[in-house]
Amino acid sequence: MEVDALRTLLDAVAAGATSPATALAQLRHLPYEVVGSEGHPFARLDHHRGLRQSVPEVLYCPGKQPEQVATIAERIVAATGRLLATRASDQQAAAVRARLPAADLHPLARTLTIDRDDRPAPVGHIALLTAGTADLPVAEEVRVVAGWLGSRVDPLYDVGVAGLHRLLDHAAILDEARVLVVVAGMDGVLPSVVGGLTDRPLVAVPTSTGYGANFQGIAPLLTMLNACPPGIGVVNIDNGFGAACLAHRINLLGEARN
Numbered sequence: 001m002e003v004d005a006l007r008t009l010l011d012a013v014a015a016g017a018t019s020p021a022t023a024l025a026q027l028r029h030l031p032y033e034v035v036g037s038e039g040h041p042f043a044r045l046d047h048h049r050g051l052r053q054s055v056p057e058v059l060y061c062p063g064k065q066p067e068q069v070a071t072i073a074e075r076i077v078a079a080t081g082r083l084l085a086t087r088a089s090d091q092q093a094a095a096v097r098a099r100l101p102a103a104d105l106h107p108l109a110r111t112l113t114i115d116r117d118d119r120p121a122p123v124g125h126i127a128l129l130t131a132g133t134a135d136l137p138v139a140e141e142v143r144v145v146a147g148w149l150g151s152r153v154d155p156l157y158d159v160g161v162a163g164l165h166r167l168l169d170h171a172a173i174l175d176e177a178r179v180l181v182v183v184a185g186m187d188g189v190l191p192s193v194v195g196g197l198t199d200r201p202l203v204a205v206p207t208s209t210g211y212g213a214n215f216q217g218i219a220p221l222l223t224m225l226n227a228c229p230p231g232i233g234v235v236n237i238d239n240g241f242g243a244a245c246l247a248h249r250i251n252l253l254g255e256a257r258n
Contacts, residue, residue, distance in 0.1 A: 035075055043072050055149060055245050059085035066095035073112070074099050083114040084148050086141065086241050109140035109240075113148050122152035124251035127177035129167075129194065131160030131184035134209040139183045141240030142205070142247070146181075149248045161189050174198040179250040181243050185209025188220020195229030201250050204234045205243045 012018035035043040046057045059076060061069050069085065069092045077083050077100060085096065085103075087110050096112055097103050103112045126146055130139045136157065146153045154177070159167040167190075174180065174197055183205040184190040191204035204227070206220035213219060217237035224234045235242040 033075060033079065035072060043068070055248070056080060056082070056084075058145075058241070059083065061085055061088040061092045064092070066091045070095040070099050073103070077114055081114075081116045082148075083112065084145065085112040086110065086145070088112050106140065106144050108137055109144040110137070111141060111144045113144065115148065120150065122147060122150055123255045124151055124179075125177045126151050126153045126247050126251055127173050127180050127200075128153050128155045128157075129159055129180065129182045129190065130155075130157045131182075131186065131188075131190040132162075132209065133158050135183045135185055135207045138205060138207050138238050138240040139181075142181050142183065142244045145241050145244035146248050146251075149244065151248045151251045159190075160184065160186075161193055164193070167193070171197060174200060178254045179203065179247045181205060181247050183207060183240070183243075184224075185217065185220055186211075186214060188223035191224050191232055191234075192227040192229060195227060195232045199231070202229075202232045203243045203247050203250075204232050205240060206234070206237050208238055 009018065009023055013020060013023045032044045032046050034041045057076065059069065059072050064072070069088070073083055073085055073096045083100070083103060088096070093105050093112055097105065100114060103114050105112055128139055128142055130136060139155065139157065143153050143155055154173065156170055156173055159170065174194060177200055180194060180198065180200050180202045182191040182194050182202060185207035186209065188206050191202060195202050204224040206217045206224055208214070208217035210219065221234065221237055224232065233246065235246065
């Protein structure tokens, strides 16, 4: 159960609109819920995670059977009213949407989302840059995840160093943002360039996009780890989800100070 849902429930109990017994029934699966047949559970859903980490449990789809994904998704929505499922295959997405027609599919990001109608407006400002169009699957994962978490995300795609004027034409965006996420494959130089132009915290995301010596993202990963400008944090190859979570937390710290 997420913070807002728990607060609403406790307020309802305090106001007499919900009985303690009803509230207890809703809280019975805290801190986690076992999913699966008796004696053979395949998941333990951490409904307390949002209270501890500001990021609730997210359904990572690879390695799971479509029916397992659909069952887990159903239980998460029942507990929280929301869903974020990442790296979903076509079969997994179809299984989820068969049970949860309200689930929105984001094909390029390979994510499924459900949100409540009363969700607050996004806050802060994350600027999301890519070196090239080939980096969009990872960048779109960043955009969808950070947006679902509650951050305002503004994309600036295809501004890599092969045509640096494309970035410089939008340089003001770098200083307007609270945090930057820069996604790049090939030689992975874009975060170094951007890091030298702004004092904003920067999350660099290497992608597996590139020709042979790219080594499936190892080349840009090493470039980013060896970047000269200070203030650059690097996540793993193609890890748009991790970059989104880190950027969102930085964004929230800035929001708390306002």
